Amino acid sequence: MLTSQMIKxxxxxxxxxxxxxxxxxxxxxxxxxxxxxxxFPEAKSVIGFVFRIPRGVQRGIEEGTQFYQYPxxxxxxxxxxxxxxxxxxxxxxIEDEGYEAFTYRNTGARSAMSDMDGSYGKTLxxxxxxxxxxxxxxxxxHHRSVRFxxxxxxxxxxxxxxxxxxxxxxACGLGEIGWSKMLLTPEFGPLQRVAFLFTDAExxxxxxxxxxxxxRKCGACVRECPGGCIPPINGGAKVTVNLDxxxxxxxxxxxxxxxAFYTHAGRYxxxxxxxxxxxxxxxxxxxxxxxxxxxxxxxxxxxxxTALAKYFPSWVGYNMAKCGGCIRACVSMLEKxxxxxxxxxxxxLRTKKAWKLDR
Numbered sequence: 001m002l003t004s005q006m007i008k009x010x011x012x013x014x015x016x017x018x019x020x021x022x023x024x025x026x027x028x029x030x031x032x033x034x035x036x037x038x039x040f041p042e043a044k045s046v047i048g049f050v051f052r053i054p055r056g057v058q059r060g061i062e063e064g065t066q067f068y069q070y071p072x073x074x075x076x077x078x079x080x081x082x083x084x085x086x087x088x089x090x091x092x093x094i095e096d097e098g099y100e101a102f103t104y105r106n107t108g109a110r111s112a113m114s115d116m117d118g119s120y121g122k123t124l125x126x127x128x129x130x131x132x133x134x135x136x137x138x139x140x141x142h143h144r145s146v147r148f149x150x151x152x153x154x155x156x157x158x159x160x161x162x163x164x165x166x167x168x169x170x171a172c173g174l175g176e177i178g179w180s181k182m183l184l185t186p187e188f189g190p191l192q193r194v195a196f197l198f199t200d201a202e203x204x205x206x207x208x209x210x211x212x213x214x215x216r217k218c219g220a221c222v223r224e225c226p227g228g229c230i231p232p233i234n235g236g237a238k239v240t241v242n243l244d245x246x247x248x249x250x251x252x253x254x255x256x257x258x259x260a261f262y263t264h265a266g267r268y269x270x271x272x273x274x275x276x277x278x279x280x281x282x283x284x285x286x287x288x289x290x291x292x293x294x295x296x297x298x299x300x301x302x303x304x305x306t307a308l309a310k311y312f313p314s315w316v317g318y319n320m321a322k323c324g325g326c327i328r329a330c331v332s333m334l335e336k337x338x339x340x341x342x343x344x345x346x347x348x349l350r351t352k353k354a355w356k357l358d359r
Contacts, residue, residue: 048172
């Protein structure tokens with residue numbers, strides 16, 4: 001007989017750092033285009049897995065000395081190697097007991113609805129478009145949404161469905177969402193990736209997190225975002241979601257601006273782009289980063305990517321992470337007295353002012 005204990009034991013033995021299980025009904029309020037019930041209509045349970053990010057992979061970014069360990073280890077290493085291996089092992093345990101295991105790793109999947117702004121239809125993914133243009137020599141555009149997708153049958157939603165990972169993790173009792181929209185867990189703060197498995201087995205379910213608030217509402221993420229992408233906590237725009245009775249709230253982040261600054265960071269946090277390039281700002285291509293008040297949209301993003309593509313190291317298959325300001329700010333604050341990461345490390349992440357280029 002399959003039990004939740006069997007699943008969790010298999011998850012921990014395979015390398016997961018945390019595992020939570022929820023009834024699929026907790027996600028009933030999700031919009032159809034982000035509701036996992038359309039992935040697997042017979043699913044009764046969702047299993048969430050947490051994979052910790054070693055704090056040390058951010059050390060090079062914190063010091064301004066080494067930038068690819070975070071994307072290679074915390075993105076590639078977890079998304080492409082560790083998480084799929086755990087999903088595979090746990091899935092075998094479930095299917096050996098006669099139930100189906102629908103695995104869902106973090107793929108950056110595309111759906112009919114853009115994960116950037118909720119729009120439908122053609123929404124470019126500039127990062128992948130440049131990869132195609134510069135390396136694959138293929139004119140086929142990549143998009144953040146699937147341009148021509150249609151429902152596979154009446155009453156269904158267009159593939160490929162992509163649900164909200166962080167809300168699903170909350171439903172599984174793994175943590176809460178902070179003001180910066182990052183998933184926070186009591187054990188690791190914002191330092192984790194997640195993956196999921198859906199099954200038609202009914203199981204024993206975990207409660208959603210109901211301890212002390214994990215987000216301290218300190219505003220560090222707002223202050224340290226190089227693009228000013230996160231609204232102020234007091235009076236700023238916010239998103240509120242009722243997840244089966246649990247209220248989840250975060251800042252209404254300017255996602256297009258975040259996309260640009262996360263990958264290119266701007267003049268003070270990107271040592272790969274010469275200062276003169278920012279100074280020249282030829283044809284206003286860097287207005288999004290250099291001119292306050294410039295609206296962030298797909299067109300401005302493409303200008304930035306086109307201007308800076310040749311300075312864009314991607315030696316490990318994942319783009320160099322030159323920002324992460326909100327994450328490191330969050331870790332630094334959660335390690336202080338009263339935070340959920342207090343006392344986890346012998347030394348704090350930050351012992352001086354956050355690094356930035358003097359230019």
